[in-house]
Amino acid sequence: MPVEVILPKVDMDMESGQISRWYAKEGDSITKGQLLFEIETDKAAMEVDAPASGVLRNVTAQEGSTVPVGQAVGWIYAEDESYDTAIAPVETEVQATVPQQQLEVVSQDVPAKPTDVASASHENDGIRATPLARRIAREAGVDLTSIAGSGPKGRVQKKDVELKTCVKAVAMPKxxxxxxxxxxxxxxxxxxxxxxxxxxxxxxxxxxxxxxxxxxxxxxxxxxxxxxxxxxxxxxxxxxxxxxxxxxxxxxxxxxxxxxxxxxxxxxxxxxxxxxxxxxxxxxxxxxxxxxxxxxxxxxxxxxxxxxxxxxxxxxxxxxxxxxxxxxxxxxxxxxxxxxxxxxxxxxxxxxxxxxxxxxxxxxxxxxxxxxxxxxxxxxxxxxxxxxxxxxxxxxxxxxxxxxxxxxxxxxxxxxxxxxxxxxxxxxxxxxxxxxxxx
Missing domain, CATH: 3.40.50.1820 (Alpha/Beta hydrolase fold, catalytic domain)
Known part of the structure; x- marks a missing residue:
C-alpha cells in the first residue's frame, strides 16, 4: 500500500500551511528521512522528512499552494508497487477560490477569500512584500526598499530577502x-x-x-x-x-x-x-x-x-x-x-x-x-x-x-x-x- 504524505501541524492553532519548496518531484526515488518539502505559516517555517522510502507519486500541492492541515500532498509507492492512478489530486478550497499568483499573501490562520487577498496586497508602508519576507528582513536587519521583488507586481518574497543576506532568520520549530x-x-x-x-x-x-x-x-x-x-x-x-x-x-x-x-x-x-x-x-x-x-x-x-x-x-x-x-x-x-x-x-x-x-x-x-x-x-x-x-x-x-x-x-x-x-x-x-x- 502506498504511504500517504500529509501536511503536518506545526503549531497548535495552525489550520493550513503553504508549501514553499519541494526538494523532490513527481517520480523521484526517495528514502525515509530524506528532506521532502518545506512549509510556511505566518508564524513558522518547517522542513518535512519523507515518512517512507519509495517513489513519490500524485503530488497534489505545488510550490506556493496553501493546503489544510492533514490533507495529503503526495503518496510514496514502493519501488515495485504498481502506480494507482485512481488516487487523484485534490484541490483545497483556497486553491479553488484564490488565483495561484495571489496564494502567497493568504493568511495561514484563516483561509482568505479573494477580496481579502486583494486588500492584503496593499501594504501600509507602500512596500509590497509577503508577511514571511517582512519578518525575515526585520530580523536580519535588511531594508525592504533595497530589495527587488520577484513576485507578482514586484512583491518581495522570502527568496528575495535570502538572496540579500546570508542570515535567514526564520522562526522555525527545532x-x-x-x-x-x-x-x-x-x-x-x-x-x-x-x-x-x-x-x-x-x-x-x-x-x-x-x-x-x-x-x-x-x-x-x-x-x-x-x-x-x-x-x-x-x-x-x-x-x-x-x-x-x-x-x-x-x-x-x-x-x-x-x-x-x-x-x-x-x-x-x-x-x-x-x-x-x-x-x-x-x-x-x-x-x-x-x-x-x-x-x-x-x-x-x-x-x-x-x-x-x-x-x-x-x-x-x-x-x-x-x-x-x-x-x-x-x-x-x-x-x-x-x-x-x-x-x-x-x-x-x-x-x-x-x-x-x-x-x-x-x-x-x-x-x-x-x-x-x-x-x-x-x-x-x-x-x-x-x-x-x-x-x-x-x-x-x-x-x-x-x-x-x-x-x-x-x-x-x-x-x-x-x-x-x-x-x-x-x-x-x-x-x-x-x-x-x-x-
Missing part, C-alpha cells in the same frame, strides 16, 4: 540562529529528537559548500537513539557570511554555538572541512566531547583538489554544478535532482558563494591545505573514528595513514568523498557503535 560572543549568527537545528534524550547528542558539522540538510540522506540509512543536532558553518546555509581569518576562530564560533544549546556530554561528527573544525573543537577541551567521528576530514595532509574547489564556487547553473558534484561520489546516481537542487540554492546566493570562495582562498590556497589537525588528534584521549572512501577525488584517502594506533580507520572501497551518502548504512552503524560506547 531550528534557530545562535549568537556567538563575536555577534555573528550560526543556524542550528535538532534534526532528530532521539528516543532517549538522556543520551549524549550527536552533533553534525557539514563539509565545504554544503549545509546541515546534506546530512539528511545519511539519517535515512539507519537509526540511533541519540538526539541529533546540526550547525551550519560560517559562510554556509543560514549562517553568517562573516569568515574569521583563523581556523581556530571558526572553531571557537561553532563551539560557542554548540555550548549555547548543550552543556553536557556530546558526540562530535564532522565531514571534510567540518571534520577539521570538529577536531579543533575537541582539542580545545571546552566542550564535553565524549567521542569524535571524522568523515573524509581536511587537515591530515597538504593535498586537496583545488580545481574542484574553484569550479564549485564558480558554478551557478544546475548543469555546471552537477558536473563538479560528480567528483564527490563514485555512484553518480546518488546525485538526485533534489540533492543537487538543495546545493544549487546556495550557489544562487552571491554572498554565500563569496564567503565560500574566501574560505577556499584562505585555508586551501594553491590547492594546498594550509593547516594541520594531526597534532590535535595526537593529543586526544577520547575515542576517535576516521572514515574515508578509497576513491576520494577531493582529499586523498592516503591521508588516513600514519595516525595514532588508538584511532580506528574505516576505509570503504569504491567510495568517494561522501561515505555518509554512498555508505550511509555502514556509517550509521559506526555512529550507533560509537554512541553505545559513550555512557
Amino acid at each position: 531550528a534557530s540562529q545562535t549568537q556567538a560572543s563575536n555577534g555573528d549568527m550560526l543556524k542550528t537545528a535538532w534534526l532528530r529528537e532521539g528516543k532517549d534524550k538522556s543520551l549524549a547528542p550527536v552533533v553534525l558539522l557539514h563539509g565545504f559548500g554544503a549545509d546541515m540538510n546534506s546530512w539528511r540522506p545519511m539519517l535515512g540509512g539507519g537509526s540511533i537513539d541519540n538526539p541529533i543536532f546540526a550547525v551550519d558553518l560560517p559562510g554556509h546555509g543560514g549562517s553568517t557570511c562573516s569568515i574569521p581569518g583563523e581556523l581556530e576562530a571558526i572553531a571557537e564560533m561553532v563551539e560557542q554555538t554548540i555550548a549555547a544549546q548543550r552543556s553536557g556530554p556530546l558526540i562530535l561528527v564532522g565531514h571534510s572541512f567540518g571534520g577539521a573544525i570538529a577536531a579543533l573543537i575537541s582539542g580545545r577541551g571546552n566542550l564535553d566531547v565524549q567521542a569524535l567521528v571524522l568523515i573524509a576530514p581536511a587537515g591530515l595532509g597538504p593535498e586537496i583538489n583545488g580545481s574542484f574547489l574553484a569550479g564549485f564556487v564558480r558554478a551557478r547553473t544546475e548543469a555546471s554544478l552537477t558536473a563538479w558534484m560528480k567528483q564527490l561520489v563514485e555512484d553518480e546516481s546518488l546525485l538526485t535532482k533534489s540533492f543537487v537542487a538543495a546545493t544549487l540554492q546556495q550557489a544562487e546566493n552571491h554572498d554565500l558563494r563569496e564567503a565560500q570562495r574566501l574560505i577556499s582562498d584562505r585555508f586551501f590556497a594553491d590547492s594546498t591545505q594550509v593547516f594541520d589537525i594531526r597534532p590535535t588528534l595526537n593529543r586526544l584521549s577520547i575515542p576517535v573514528r576516521i572514515i574515508f572512501g578509497a576513491a576520494d577525488r577531493i582529499i586523498p584517502a592516503s591521508h588516513g595513514a600514519g595516525l595514532p594506533g588508538e584511532i580506528a580507520l574505516h576505509m570503504f572501497g569504491q567510495t568517494g568523498h561522501m561515505p555518509q551518502l554512498e555508505r550511509r548504512e555502514a556509517v550509521m552503524r559506526i555512529l550507533k557503535d560509537v554512541s553505545q560506547s559513550v555512557k
Whole structure:
C-alpha cells in the first residue's frame, strides 16, 4: 500500500500551511528521512522528512499552494508497487477560490477569500512584500526598499530577502540562529529528537559548500537513539557570511554555538572541512566531547583538489554544478535532482558563494591545505573514528595513514568523498557503535 504524505501541524492553532519548496518531484526515488518539502505559516517555517522510502507519486500541492492541515500532498509507492492512478489530486478550497499568483499573501490562520487577498496586497508602508519576507528582513536587519521583488507586481518574497543576506532568520520549530560572543549568527537545528534524550547528542558539522540538510540522506540509512543536532558553518546555509581569518576562530564560533544549546556530554561528527573544525573543537577541551567521528576530514595532509574547489564556487547553473558534484561520489546516481537542487540554492546566493570562495582562498590556497589537525588528534584521549572512501577525488584517502594506533580507520572501497551518502548504512552503524560506547 502506498504511504500517504500529509501536511503536518506545526503549531497548535495552525489550520493550513503553504508549501514553499519541494526538494523532490513527481517520480523521484526517495528514502525515509530524506528532506521532502518545506512549509510556511505566518508564524513558522518547517522542513518535512519523507515518512517512507519509495517513489513519490500524485503530488497534489505545488510550490506556493496553501493546503489544510492533514490533507495529503503526495503518496510514496514502493519501488515495485504498481502506480494507482485512481488516487487523484485534490484541490483545497483556497486553491479553488484564490488565483495561484495571489496564494502567497493568504493568511495561514484563516483561509482568505479573494477580496481579502486583494486588500492584503496593499501594504501600509507602500512596500509590497509577503508577511514571511517582512519578518525575515526585520530580523536580519535588511531594508525592504533595497530589495527587488520577484513576485507578482514586484512583491518581495522570502527568496528575495535570502538572496540579500546570508542570515535567514526564520522562526522555525527545532531550528534557530545562535549568537556567538563575536555577534555573528550560526543556524542550528535538532534534526532528530532521539528516543532517549538522556543520551549524549550527536552533533553534525557539514563539509565545504554544503549545509546541515546534506546530512539528511545519511539519517535515512539507519537509526540511533541519540538526539541529533546540526550547525551550519560560517559562510554556509543560514549562517553568517562573516569568515574569521583563523581556523581556530571558526572553531571557537561553532563551539560557542554548540555550548549555547548543550552543556553536557556530546558526540562530535564532522565531514571534510567540518571534520577539521570538529577536531579543533575537541582539542580545545571546552566542550564535553565524549567521542569524535571524522568523515573524509581536511587537515591530515597538504593535498586537496583545488580545481574542484574553484569550479564549485564558480558554478551557478544546475548543469555546471552537477558536473563538479560528480567528483564527490563514485555512484553518480546518488546525485538526485533534489540533492543537487538543495546545493544549487546556495550557489544562487552571491554572498554565500563569496564567503565560500574566501574560505577556499584562505585555508586551501594553491590547492594546498594550509593547516594541520594531526597534532590535535595526537593529543586526544577520547575515542576517535576516521572514515574515508578509497576513491576520494577531493582529499586523498592516503591521508588516513600514519595516525595514532588508538584511532580506528574505516576505509570503504569504491567510495568517494561522501561515505555518509554512498555508505550511509555502514556509517550509521559506526555512529550507533560509537554512541553505545559513550555512557
